[in-house]
């Protein structure tokens with residue numbers, strides 16, 4: 001057999017680099033297109049700005065989770081994937097500091113259309129995407145569960161709570177029982193669905209009875225944390241995923 005002109009480690013490395021660079025470019029393009037579409041729907045008044053923002057909150061992180069399997073199996077894949085929320089983090093920073101002005105981004109992601117709003121909820125949100133990508137990635141259910149609760153659970157609570165939340169939470173009149181129940185129920189379903197997706201792709205081997213129990217515990221604690229009147233001190237996009245991480249780290253590994 002003729003000796004290889006180029007060592008396999010190099011050709012495999014080059015192939016892996018091309019694979020992950022292509023995946024990063026595709027997901028980055030998807031992120032820009034995603035925000036552009038919601039900006040267009042808001043501009044054409046097809047969607048109200050508050051609903052547009054919540055749909056971006058729910059869908060962008062979940063679609064990012066769905067995109068993780070297109071990256072390679074190498075140890076550097078998570079760094080390529082994390083580059084996508086990192087770019088969006090920088091995008092939020094430069095727009096939030098009014099160094100540049102991307103009206104589309106501001107309109108589809110803020111409540112009042114003020115650039116500095118980007119430096120709170122949205123920035124914490126993409127920061128959590130980076131943390132879960134780098135720390136947990138595809139092998140651990142903890143990151144998947146935490147992001148599913150932040151994106152799906154917390155996002156749904158706002159939509160349902162604004163619309164049906166007449167009965168307020170006794171210790172937090174800004175939030176409602178309907179909003180919290182919707183976070184508990186839909187957050188659990190979305191989390192189970194995402195775990196099923198990852199287990200079907202072979203990234204996780206889950207015992208579903210204990211998984212249901214763990215997800216129920218995570219959702220309950222995350223919902224209680226989200227209902228607390230602490231938003232002025234710590235944003236939901238920090239407290240909800242951190243609470244989910246803490247409970248999931250304990251329940252999924254015991």
Ligand SMILES: C/C(=C\COP(=O)(O)O)CCC[C@H](C)CCC[C@H](C)CCCC(C)C
Pocket residue numbers: 027030031034035053054056057059060061063064067084085088108109120121122125126129236237
């Ligand atoms: C609107 C957002 C957060 C607001 O949180 P809250 O104040 O309502 O609690 C989310 C901001 C999303 C960001 C602008 C775009 C993030 C894109 C993501 C990193 C990658 C998505 C890729 C996928 C293929 C669409």
Ligand SMILES: Nc1ccn([C@@H]2O[C@H](COP(=O)(O)OP(=O)(O)O)[C@@H](O)[C@H]2O)c(=O)n1
Pocket residue numbers: 121154157158159160161162165174175176177178179180183226227231236
């Ligand atoms: N558990 C919840 C969460 C939100 N909501 C409703 O959604 C609105 C926005 O919720 P929020 O302050 O958590 O908003 P974000 O910080 O998630 O953008 C609240 O003012 C309530 O009207 C609710 O009724 N019940």
